[in-house]
Amino acid sequence: MRASVFYRIASVLLWLFAAGHTLGFRQSDPAWGVDALLGSMRSIHFDVQGFRRTYWDLFEAAGFSVGVLYLFAAALAWQLGRLPAETLALMRVTAWAFALCFAAIAVVSCRYLFILPIAFSIAITLCLTLAAWLSARQVPVPPLR
Numbered sequence: 001m002r003a004s005v006f007y008r009i010a011s012v013l014l015w016l017f018a019a020g021h022t023l024g025f026r027q028s029d030p031a032w033g034v035d036a037l038l039g040s041m042r043s044i045h046f047d048v049q050g051f052r053r054t055y056w057d058l059f060e061a062a063g064f065s066v067g068v069l070y071l072f073a074a075a076l077a078w079q080l081g082r083l084p085a086e087t088l089a090l091m092r093v094t095a096w097a098f099a100l101c102f103a104a105i106a107v108v109s110c111r112y113l114f115i116l117p118i119a120f121s122i123a124i125t126l127c128l129t130l131a132a133w134l135s136a137r138q139v140p141v142p143p144l145r
Helices: 003-024 035-043 055-082 085-090 092-112 115-138
Strands: 045-048 051-054
Touching (some): 051 055, 055 115, 085 092
């Protein structure tokens, strides 16, 4: 298989991950018993560098920021999948950094989250790792001078 196939699969998974995260990160189940906590997060205001905020505002900002970064990662994976093998071979550092970034996200997901983000982050990591490995193997790169 070619690296481009794995980049395209990773891109689709990242689009789904971004959509699921953005739509779901603010959801809670009454069975969790966190209604009082969420109420406090939404109602207690404080000043931060001249802005009146709640902890809920900070939580939402972090959640939406993650969603935006997943969308960027999806676009990047799609673009990497469109590059010729020769160009991908020259981008080994970028390819491996991308894979390692999602490996770190998989570790964080395993430590702090639940099955859906764990499954998505592991699947994306596998796709990006295979793509990086295949892209490095497809075209020999001349030594740098």
